[in-house]
Amino acid sequence: MVVFSKSPVHSVLYLIITFFCIGGHYVLLNAQFLAVVHIIVYAGAIMVLFLYVLMLLNLNRESEPHKSTVMKVAAVICGGLIMVLLVGSLRGTEQMMITQSTDIGMVKTLGKVMFTDFLLPFEITSILLLAAMVGAVMIGKK
Amino acid sequence: MNIPVEYYLWLSLALFCIGVLGVLYRRNAIIIFMCIELMLNAVNVLLVAFSTYLNDVDGQVFVFFIMAVAAAEVAVGLAILIMMYRNTRTTDIDILNRLKW
Numbered sequence: 001m002v003v004f005s006k007s008p009v010h011s012v013l014y015l016i017i018t019f020f021c022i023g024g025h026y027v028l029l030n031a032q033f034l035a036v037v038h039i040i041v042y043a044g045a046i047m048v049l050f051l052y053v054l055m056l057l058n059l060n061r062e063s064e065p066h067k068s069t070v071m072k073v074a075a076v077i078c079g080g081l082i083m084v085l086l087v088g089s090l091r092g093t094e095q096m097m098i099t100q101s102t103d104i105g106m107v108k109t110l111g112k113v114m115f116t117d118f119l120l121p122f123e124i125t126s127i128l129l130l131a132a133m134v135g136a137v138m139i140g141k142k
Numbered sequence: 143m144n145i146p147v148e149y150y151l152w153l154s155l156a157l158f159c160i161g162v163l164g165v166l167y168r169r170n171a172i173i174i175f176m177c178i179e180l181m182l183n184a185v186n187v188l189l190v191a192f193s194t195y196l197n198d199v200d201g202q203v204f205v206f207f208i209m210a211v212a213a214a215e216v217a218v219g220l221a222i223l224i225m226m227y228r229n230t231r232t233t234d235i236d237i238l239n240r241l242k243w
Contacts, residue, residue, distance in 0.1 A: 018157075019183065022187055025150075025190075026190055029150075029194045030194055033202075034205055038209065041212075042179075049175065049216060049217065050216075053224060055222065075163065079159055079162050079163030079166055082162050083156075083159040088235040090151060090155065099226065109199055114206070118207075119201075125211075132214030132215075133217065135221070136218050136220075139224075
């Protein structure tokens, strides 16, 4: 639906639904912290950004560019081939059923690991976000 | 609650292939960005699934960092897109081919 809907705004809305479903999967996997962060970051920030840009550029169904039929068929064939490749390479996986502990995705354990073992990457991430923010403002400025 | 981890494998595989298909299928650069997000999320789902099943926290920390990088990437990419739209009045990637040669 994200791929095949004609209007870009509908694509964005379908993508938001997909992200909420992925957030639900995180809750199912006992990753509560990541589920909340996922909803906030993706549904709250990134998709709002996409919607803003779509509204700003005023794209709609009429101005939507389309590829020729040959290119579409080629794209579908290439995507299908990648799918066949991945399915074929992953078919022989063995069953892995490990009972889950309940505290792995909680804020407490995750925060402890993040601020001890991963302290340097965490700080570098903040610098990356700052650099991206400055870069986006500089590019977006006239 | 015991879901076999292969189900998550197939889910993330399907999501990733939809993302690849979208990148190849569409010509609107914004939708291509959205499909890249879809592929990143497929990888995130797989990382969370494996980290839960293996009782390892590191996978979830990696997912957190991937989210931060994805947010930065989207901000910069959309800024570049707006800049290009200002210059060429289009987001069609077949017209934005000045970097080709």
